[in-house]
Amino acid sequence: AIMDCQGALDLLAGRTGGSVHLGAVSTAKYFVPHAIAAFSKRYPKIEIKLTIGNREEIREAMHGYDLDFAVMGRPPADVTVDVRQLGRNPHIIVARKGHWLEKDSGLNLTDLVHETFLTREPGSGTRTLMEGMFQRSDLEPIIGMEMSSNETIKQAVIAGLGIAFISAHTVAHELTEGRLIVLDVAGLPIVRQWYVIRRSDKVLLPPAQAMFDFLGSEGSNYLPDVPELGGR
Structure with missing residues (x-):
């Protein structure tokens, strides 16, 4: 021993x-x-x-x-x-710089039902969290593209293909650089x-x-x- x-x-x-x-x-x-x-x-x-x-x-x-x-x-x-x-792992909704909702404060999920969401594939924790958030409000998000990586989602949001519900930790860099912005939505961030x-x-x-x-x-x-x- x-x-x-x-x-x-x-x-x-x-x-x-x-x-x-x-x-x-x-x-x-x-x-x-x-x-x-x-x-x-x-x-x-x-x-x-x-x-x-x-x-x-x-x-x-x-x-x-x-x-x-x-x-x-x-x-x-x-x-x-x-x-x-x-x-802590805070989740937020991000959009490209200059998005038309950028200056709005106090948005609700209902204000986002006409926006296109770029999202992770089913089976991803982020995707499950997003679906739960919309279900609790009896809303159905418009899903644009499904992507298997947060990197691709970020680039697609920056390119203006839609907005995304994502872990703040994955976009810290782009927020600092001002290429992405956080939309001010009631109930967010959801902190896991x-x-x-x-x-x-x-x-x-x-x-x-x-x-x-x-x-x-x-x-x-x-x-x-x-x-x-x-x-x-």
């Missing part, structure tokens, strides 16, 4: 390697790499593998034991998990949480445990600042 303990300490001290396999929903890819970089500085010998997918894909991956843990919004309902809160999630029955080796703890305690430091929403 003493050897085991020493081996574990060596792993933690970064004297020996080890590997960690984490998953992240695609919306989280705007901050997860920054957190990984900070962790790697501390533990340079630990090899890290990152798998990105939509909510549905990461939920599926959690069913196997490949992933040590995942960064996502709502924890999956069908697996028993341990959860660490990582920080980011979580680090692992299967309760998955035993984490020291490197994975160290990273799980790191994300749980320091992960929020790597969330992008959103100018319109007053920081993190």
